[in-house]
Amino acid sequence: MADRSAGDGRTAGTVTGAAGAESTAELGRRVLRLRTERGFTQRQLAEPAYTAAYVSTLEAGKVRPSEAALRHLADRLGVSYEELTTGRSPRDATRLRAALTDARRALATGAAEDATGLFEEVRDEAERLGFAEERSAALLGLGDCALETGELTLARDHFEDVERLLAGEPLPRRIPAIRGRAVAHLLAGELRYSCYLLESAIDELNASGLHDPYALLLLYTAAIAPYMDMGAHARAVRAAELALALAPSVDDPGLIARMHRGVARTLIAEGRTAEADASLAKAQELYEQLRIHTDLAHCHWMRGYVHAQDGNLERAERELRTARDMLASKRAALFTVQVEVELADVLRRRGRTAEAEALLLPLLARSPAPEPVDAPGPVETPEPATAPGAAPGPMTAPGGPGVTADEAGLTAERGAVHAGGAHRLLGLIADERGDVEAAEEHYCAALSLLERTGAAGDLADLCRLLGDLLRREGRLEAAMDAYRTGLGHRAAPGTTTLGPAPAEPPM
Template sequence: MAERDDPEIIGRRVQQLRTELGLTQRQLAEPAYTPAYISTLEAGRVRPSEPALRHIAQRLGVGYEELATGRPTGFATELRLRLTGAQRTLATGESETAAAEFAKLLADAERHGLTAERADALLGLGECALETGDLETAQRRFAEAEDALGEDAPLPARVPARRGRAVAHYLAGELRYSCYLFESTLDELNRTGMHDPDALLLLYSGVIAPYMDMGAHARAAQAAELALALAPQSGDLALVARMHRSVARTMIAEGRTDEADASLAKASELYRRLQIRTELANCHWMRGYLHAQNGAYERAETELREARRMLSAKRAALYHSQATVELADVLHRRGKSEEAAALLHEVLTDLSPERGALHSAAAHRLLGIIAEDARDTESAEEHYVRALSLLERAGAAADLADLCRLLGDLFRRTGRVEAALDAYRTGLGHRTAPGHTTLGPAPAQPPV
């Protein structure tokens, strides 16, 4: 039977509409029903059949859906169309406008008791908060979206909210907890036989970034292989594009630059076709990183400046700050250290240990290198120590090992041999045991 309100609510609604029209119970009932039946129905003592409700709705001049649920006819369909519109607004990068649209949709869905639409509106608000860098709000909205669906909802339906939470914790620098959310969800999907291709693709693509930053490169590569194998089974082009962008990072780390460039080209083409501007900007960002790894700094600068322009124009604040750190690194390598330092000091006002911790650490690391080049060892040490604190909190093993090497070199050059040895030992400790996540064994694999 289709969704409808409780008999008591329907009864009160029928009585109110009948009274407003000035109809008696007999006039409403004829010719198919009796006044006594209408009286019993209005008292909420009987659950009316669908034919009875359709008869009464026709006599009252309202739609069946409005009488049965209190919602105007076609309201749920209209709400879905508005959700699609808000998602399109977000895709173009207008996160503030999209957030206002999702907030209105959330209120409407709650007022009319539409559970799935309420969850989707909360999911949209979480994505808006991610783009603007309000990670605490993002975590809360994604958790509310999952709660709205309830534990009875199939796990694949809850995966987008779970993935959103994991990404928000990752951006906040909580790498281990992010991996825990990704891995535990993957395990539950695969071990229970719920091999939903889109859900799995979303998770395997998402877990690559925290794996890479933790130094768990083997797991990242495995996740990339599984994502590539799942992609042909997905009909979601935006999801496939995201997969190509994520997988490119593992290819860059393995020195497969041509394959990485091809993956980024595929992602960019899909994002252009879908008009998803923020993700297209992130492709420019990743291509800039790729060129920088190959020593093509001029091309890298061009790509990263384009990424910053697009992200700034669309108010993707946190991503803009992160791309700025990458650009500053390229500028420093090109001998433009003053401009690089200015950008880094500017961006550090937008980053914090709870918001972009990894890129905040990268900014301090680069400022330390620039200070060393200027023979300002005191400032260099200060920046390195700040970066070390941020990376230790996040558990970014590979970056920690590199930073310990820089700090050890600084101590050695300034005659502090014991401190240098301690820094080198600490770095070796991080380098020899990278990639530990919360669950230990890698998550189960789907049959692909």
């Protein structure tokens, strides 16, 4: 038999397919290990097509076999061609995907810390085995876990890692990571940049003809919140309309539920509270079916907000307490304190100002004082103190059960919009009891925080409150400055520094 050490008629200089990226030495070591495990001699492995000398040279890493040679060896060793050439077994892929499912289930039930450990194990194993798809899925899960626990910088790092890992993939594959990064910037109070990320991705998808319904629905749904906080109501409504049009093409109940939550925000802004509550009821039903704990808490939060807007403060408090306790029990620290700001607003409106103040002050105690402002700037707060979510149960210390003091708190870099809302409420409380100095301090702190975010919601009202306070104190020039700033926002409702709206997909 002729020596086939150069391959089966092809040069041994290249390895085709998946083996092309594999080092010759690593491939040789893998063949040696598999042969030894199976108790084959080099001759037994080589026959009948090759020689023992060829296998010896291959195992020493001195020859790169052809595809035909690799397929012969894989067949003799009882493994797939892919497993031999890459070291990745289909069994490994199945095992990692099952582990990813377990991690996602842990995250869905609100056990973000447990999910983090599971995702980290998958990430490390997938990296070791060279499974790029499973590794990117694990990193995406880690980003979602970090959002849940309020670790926004860490979340952005994970999402950026996914984007780098999938840089050569079609854009729709990278959209979940882009959406995650935009949400992290939104929660940090960087509203304009959040909008920029989402709109750029929408434009790129539509310009390239990649009208992927799932990717577009993910982006339009995520865009509603920053649009609403910036006062870009027309864009928020249009994003909601496009999301509703795309929904029938998407088979993902969790995303559909998230869409209904976003649509509810636009309905609330239009005063259509009954329709908003119906939309939230649909989302809540889906979350209950899917047992997605944290998103279900967000539905209670939103419904509490709807009831507060409708004047049903008792139901609003009940829903907000429910959301708060659900989030706190799962250590969703940032979301928990955001709900507490909303709850404090309801308590103040119910005349329980001492409880509201006791809830708010510790949330800001660890926050560095914002830079003072001499005159109101062009800013706005979010909707009456926050965006929606909440829960039942007695009120406890800020952060609630399961959230430590170090995890609680709002800062300019972590929940700036809600920190501004908290200062606004504390200003109202101080104003109502005649503490002018404290009220002015809190109003100005709210302005300083919200100017950084670009949030729009309550800026005109905040400027009016400050103007009224200054006018009562006889500081008419400063009061006029505050009123002018507020009127400027009233004169141009919904305007932002955003560029043209993104192109729309063919529907």
